[in-house]
Amino acid sequence: MEKPAARHRYRTTSHRHRFIVVAAALVISALTGAATLHAQESDATRRAKHAVDEANPLVGTAPLDRRELIGNAPPPGEPLYSGITSPGARLPHSSVEAAPVNVNVELTYPTGVATPYHYPNPTMIGFTGGGGPSYGARAQPIVMPVVGDWTVPPVYTQAWYDKAGEIASPGYYSVFLDTFKTRVELTATQWTSLMRFTFPATDRAHVIVNLSGRGGAVEIVGDRMIRGVAAAQRDREAVDGRYFVAEFSRPFTGHGTFRKAPGEARGYGIGDKDVAPGTRKVEGSFAGGYLDFATRNGGTVLVKIAHGTSYADAERRLREENPGWDFDAVRGKARAAWAQLFDRVEVNGGTSKQREMFHSTLFQSFASPRLVARKGERFVDTNGHPRVAEHDRYGPVPFWDTGRNQIVLLMLLEPRIVQDIMRSELEMARERGYMNTSFHADNAVFLYGGAWHRGIPFDYRAAYAYLRKNATDPKGPRDYLDEYQNKGWISDIVPNENPSPPYAGGKAGAAKTLEYAWDDHALADYARRLGEQDDADLFLGRAANYRNVFDPSVGFVRGRTKDGKWIAPFDPAEPYYNFMMKEASGWSTLWLVPHDVQGLIDLLGGREAFNAKLDAFFGTPYNPKGICRDCTGMVGQYVHGNQPDQQAPYLYAWSGQPWKTQALVRRILADMYGSDASGYGYAGMDDQGATSSWYVLSAMGFYPVDPSSPHYVLGSPIFDQVRLRMGNGKTLEIVARDNSARNLYIQSATLNGKPWNKPWFSHSDIVNGARLVLTMGPEPNRDWGSAPDDAPPSMSRATP
Numbered sequence: 167m168e169k170p171a172a173r174h175r176y177r178t179t180s181h182r183h184r185f186i187v188v189a190a191a192l193v194i195s196a197l198t199g200a201a202t203l204h205a206q207e208s209d210a211t212r213r214a215k216h217a218v219d220e221a222n223p224l225v226g227t228a229p230l231d232r233r234e235l236i237g238n239a240p241p242p243g244e245p246l247y248s249g250i251t252s253p254g255a256r257l258p259h260s261s262v263e264a265a266p267v268n269v270n271v272e273l274t275y276p277t278g279v280a281t282p283y284h285y286p287n288p289t290m291i292g293f294t295g296g297g298g299p300s301y302g303a304r305a306q307p308i309v310m311p312v313v314g315d316w317t318v319p320p321v322y323t324q325a326w327y328d329k330a331g332e333i334a335s336p337g338y339y340s341v342f343l344d345t346f347k348t349r350v351e352l353t354a355t356q357w358t359s360l361m362r363f364t365f366p367a368t369d370r371a372h373v374i375v376n377l378s379g380r381g382g383a384v385e386i387v388g389d390r391m392i393r394g395v396a397a398a399q400r401d402r403e404a405v406d407g408r409y410f411v412a413e414f415s416r417p418f419t420g421h422g423t424f425r426k427a428p429g430e431a432r433g434y435g436i437g438d439k440d441v442a443p444g445t446r447k448v449e450g451s452f453a454g455g456y457l458d459f460a461t462r463n464g465g466t467v468l469v470k471i472a473h474g475t476s477y478a479d480a481e482r483r484l485r486e487e488n489p490g491w492d493f494d495a496v497r498g499k500a501r502a503a504w505a506q507l508f509d510r511v512e513v514n515g516g517t518s519k520q521r522e523m524f525h526s527t528l529f530q531s532f533a534s535p536r537l538v539a540r541k542g543e544r545f546v547d548t549n550g551h552p553r554v555a556e557h558d559r560y561g562p563v564p565f566w567d568t569g570r571n572q573i574v575l576l577m578l579l580e581p582r583i584v585q586d587i588m589r590s591e592l593e594m595a596r597e598r599g600y601m602n603t604s605f606h607a608d609n610a611v612f613l614y615g616g617a618w619h620r621g622i623p624f625d626y627r628a629a630y631a632y633l634r635k636n637a638t639d640p641k642g643p644r645d646y647l648d649e650y651q652n653k654g655w656i657s658d659i660v661p662n663e664n665p666s667p668p669y670a671g672g673k674a675g676a677a678k679t680l681e682y683a684w685d686d687h688a689l690a691d692y693a694r695r696l697g698e699q700d701d702a703d704l705f706l707g708r709a710a711n712y713r714n715v716f717d718p719s720v721g722f723v724r725g726r727t728k729d730g731k732w733i734a735p736f737d738p739a740e741p742y743y744n745f746m747m748k749e750a751s752g753w754s755t756l757w758l759v760p761h762d763v764q765g766l767i768d769l770l771g772g773r774e775a776f777n778a779k780l781d782a783f784f785g786t787p788y789n790p791k792g793i794c795r796d797c798t799g800m801v802g803q804y805v806h807g808n809q810p811d812q813q814a815p816y817l818y819a820w821s822g823q824p825w826k827t828q829a830l831v832r833r834i835l836a837d838m839y840g841s842d843a844s845g846y847g848y849a850g851m852d853d854q855g856a857t858s859s860w861y862v863l864s865a866m867g868f869y870p871v872d873p874s875s876p877h878y879v880l881g882s883p884i885f886d887q888v889r890l891r892m893g894n895g896k897t898l899e900i901v902a903r904d905n906s907a908r909n910l911y912i913q914s915a916t917l918n919g920k921p922w923n924k925p926w927f928s929h930s931d932i933v934n935g936a937r938l939v940l941t942m943g944p945e946p947n948r949d950w951g952s953a954p955d956d957a958p959p960s961m962s963r964a965t966p
Contacts, residue, residue: 217512217525218505223334225526225839226251226858228285228846230798235837235849237800241668241793247807249848249857250281251530252300253334255352255359257503259560259583261405261536262296262473263305264352264359266339271303272320272379278795278851280304285329285846290343291322292374293352295359295471297396298404299536301854306396307384307410307454309469310374311363313346318424318439319376319452329844336508336529337500353497356537357406358472358488360496365461373467375412376424376454382408384453386446389417392455393477405538405545405561406473411480415468415491420458423448468493475546504529510579511866515886515905523840524865524885527858531572534854535560535587548597558586562594562602565609567809567853573613574870575859581622581893588614588624595632603643606674606748607681608636611688612874618695619876620929621894627696634701637689644682646673655679655714658725658746660733665745666792672745676715676725677810680758681748683712687761687961688874709961712759716769721779722752739786739803741794749796750810753783753803757811760872763820764960773954776821783814784830799838799849801830806838807850812860813871816879820957824880824925825911825946831864831881832910866890867900867940868927876929877958880951882910883940896935902942909942912950925951926958 226249230236240246254265268287271280280303282294291310298304308319316323325343333340339352348371349364365371375392377384384394393411396404422443428450442448448455459467470488474480488496513524539545539555547553560583563569576584591610595601601610614629640648646656656675663669687709693701717724717732725733725746738752747755756779759766767776784802799806804814815830838849839861852858863869867883888900915922916939917931927938957963 216505217508218336218501220522221336221504221508221525221529222522222846223251223253223336223339223526223529224285224332224846225249225523226530226846226848226852227253227283228842228844228848230838230847230849231842232837235800235841236798237788237805238790238793239795239798241795244795245277245284245286247277247795247798247850248281248284249530249850249852250277250279250301251533251848251852251858252283253339254283254294254300255337255339255354255497255500257337257354257356257500258507258532259535259537260354260356261299261538261561262354262357262359263300264295264339264354264361265293265300265305266290266341266350266352267292267294267308269303270320270322285844288326289324290327290341291324293350293361295352295354295361296357296404296406296473297408297410301533304404306378307375307394307412308378309361309412309471311343311346311348311350311365311467312372312374313348313365313368314370316372316374316456318426318441319454320379320426323374335501336504338497351493353493353500355487355496355499356540357483358470360470360488360493361468362493363467363469365459365465365467367461367463367465369460371459371461371467373414373418373457373459373469374454375457376452379426379451381425381449381451381453383447383449384423384455386421386423386455386457390414392457393480394453404473405536407475407479408473409475409477409480410471410473411477411484412469412471413484414457415466416459418457418459420444421446421455423453423455425450425454426452475544475552479544507532507579510891512889513866513885513887515902516884519840519845520865520884524862527839527861527865530852530858531575531855531862533852533858534568534572535563535590537561538590548594557589558583559593560587560590562604563587563591563610563613564854564856565602565604565612566606567604567856568859569604569609569612570809570812570856570873571863571870572855572859574616574873575862577617577620577622578890578892581617581620584613584617584622585624588617588622588629592629592632595629599635600639600642601629601632601636603636607678608644608685609681610636611685611692615688615692615874616870616876618692619874621933626692630692630696630698633689633692637686637705646675646678650679650682650711653714654708654711655726656682657728657730658733660727661745664792665742666740666790667743667794668792669745670743672742674744674746674748676723676746677748677750677755677758679715680712680723680755683709684759684761684872686711688872691874706961709761710765712762713765713769718769721770723755723758724752739788740790741792741797743794748810749794749808750805751790751797751803753786754805754808754811754814757783757814757817760813761875762961763817763871764957765962767821768962773821777818777823777826780814780817780821781826796850801834801837805850806834806860807848807857809853809856812857813869816869816871816881819879819925819951820960822952822954822957823948824951825948827879827925828882828911828946832884832907835861835864835884867902867938871958875959877926878928879926879958880912880940882912882942892932894933896933898932898935899937901937901939903939905942908944911943911946913941913943913947914950915940923951923953924956924958
């Protein structure tokens with residue numbers, strides 16, 4: 167999300183056929199050759215280790231490092247995108263996170279979304295504890311323990327630290343700052359953070375506390391407290407409030423205030439820093455205070471921080487949630503909250519690394535949406551009006567990202583929370599007049615439609631009014647809706663300059679047409695279930711609009727100019743940020759028809775041609791002219807590091823070759839997660855839980871290709887047994903017999919003891935609990951799940 171995408175030049179016929187052959191070999195056999203041994207731990211050892219202890223929040227904070235996976239990113243002089251996740255201490259869905267900061271985002275903006283932590287960086291500049299999300303680097307104030315001299319932000323005092331001594335677990339983070347011989351530990355409650363600094367023996371220990379560059383006011387109160395208020399920022403206010411209160415466990419011996427010197431002077435002169443020893447109040451950019459301590463060796467200073475809509479509100483949260491100074495007790499409660507969630511999914515078998523990656527990605531899957539207020543608590547709504555929450559209020563869902571997979575994971579594990587998320591989104595729609603969209607397309611219907619199919623109680627008719635308004639009101643959030651409704655497609659404008667990255671202009675017309683068609687299909691199903699047949703017919707007709715941007719002469723989705731002509735020249739291998747496609751190439755965008763895979767098969771000439779095209783997609787080397795920063799995690803033209811084609815590996819289930827899905831899923835799970843030297847790398851941005859959820863779902867053995875539907879497509883589970891305790895109290899058990907890195911192909915299956923020959927199942931098959939048993943083997947069973955009647959449902963065919 168908030169990044170670019172790639173486009174590819176069409177090959178000659180002979181060139182394409184050569185890559186199709188290569189692709190088939192890659193898909194079926196390459197994975198097996200690269201597989202690692204399927205190591206098993208003893209049952210006793212396995213039981214001794216709790217699932218929550220197998221999660222490492224550092225996962226996702228590093229980039230991949232193998233050139234064949236990276237593609238041609240990044241541009242010279244820039245870092246490669248990591249997952250842009252945070253290793254900080256937080257509770258599930260919490261808006262408050264106690265987190266490390268090792269990127270000075272005030273002086274550099276190296277990635278598509280500002281991130282305060284990038285694993286390769288060797289120095290730390292501070293720690294945050296709420297006042298905005300760490301995603302986007304909006305949390306403040308920044309708190310830094312220092313021994314000796316320090317400098318005024320934005321020239322933060324940096325501390326070297328040893329990566330080997332960095333510890334992260336759900337609800338806890340710790341690092342030793344070698345420069346200052348000081349250990350930092352972080353933990354959190356729902357609305358507060360707690361930091362413990364263990365200093366060496368010194369009379370020059372300091373804790374530096376400052377707001378960001380947008381500034382505000384800071385005040386030192388007594389000898390144990392510093393507080394402040396960040397400057398207002400309209401709709402980007404912190405969910406937990408602009409006001410902060412930081413209270414210390416022991417009195418400081420000295421204090422002062424500082425701020426960035428006025429103007430833009432570099433400040434080489436002596437005495438020109440705006441630092442005022444002994445003062446208590448300051449306003450301005452990077453406004454902050456410094457607190458002095460004298461410590462013995464191993465002496466600790468704790469600071470607890472809360473935010474609120476006022477100082478009184480912040481102090482109330484400290485009193486109610488974090489009244490004492492028992493760091494280990496707070497840490498234990500945070501761990502217990504995560505353990506309760508993790509206990510809903512039990513996995514057995516696999517390697518220790520696979521189990522660590524599974525639980526780590528499960529942890530990151532709950533990065534969004536964030537809790538705004540518990541029922542009965544006060545909050546400020548999207549119009550700036552103070553209100554009391556009538557239910558647990560959540561922030562917006564990043565629909566273009568997590569709306570493709572993570573919302574389904576939440577529906578399975580936390581249906582009651584999904585109810586509150588839907589209530590929150592409906593409230594925001596009432597406040598603003600339209601349903602939230604998030605970045606690109608109009609995917610809120612996936613949440614409501616998917617939840618309805620999974621039996622989660624809600625007033626779905628109330629939500630429909632706003633979903634329908636989004637889809638029919640040209641003044642609403644669907645860009646270029648007038649054109650889409652009148653023509654059945656969205657055009658694009660050919661720029662005078664090179665449209666390849668870094669060019670970011672355009673309407674993303676072809677991609678938007680596909681996204682809107684997918685949304686409309688979900689709306690058609692929604693309207694039909696409400697008995698709104700005229701609407702259902704309208705939206706079902708629009709769901710076929712994807713065909714209007716498919717050019718049969720080249721076999722790809724392609725942009726059109728306003729007069730309807732196909733944009734030329736056209737290279738399906740070239741990535742674009744917003745020209746025709748959205749952060750993707752024509753190769754990647756082609757598969758963005760999850761609601762009508764059979765229709766796409768027909769457009770491409772039938773099953774054989776479709777499979778050849780999909781083989782070529784995964785086998786044609788990626789070598790575009792433009793550098794798409796988000797286009798990483800490559801398997802041929804496939805880009806795992808971004809959302810547009812992440813469903814593509816599962817499409818073989820429709821075309822009679824599900825064994826290729828099984829091989830690809832295993833390969834992606836192995837290569838795109840933790841295959842780098844650190845073991846923490848992601849193929850690209852996690853986008854608040856999306857890429858993490860892909861791992862969790864796929865590792866269990868299934869994936870919701872269309873989250874608005876009740877269907878799940880089978881892949882290849884990496885565990886011998888998965889027990890998923892669903893939110894309704896029933897259990898889905900998936901057993902993979904004879905499973906190993908080599909035995910990755912499904913030979914046969916039973917569901918609740920009866921033969922199962924379909925490479926998919928529906929929610930109705932598991933809602934009352936189910937046991938799916940897969941027998942695995944080293945070679946594909948080309949008969950299992952390959953018949954036309956075995957394919958998952960599709961708009962262009964009747965539901966089996």
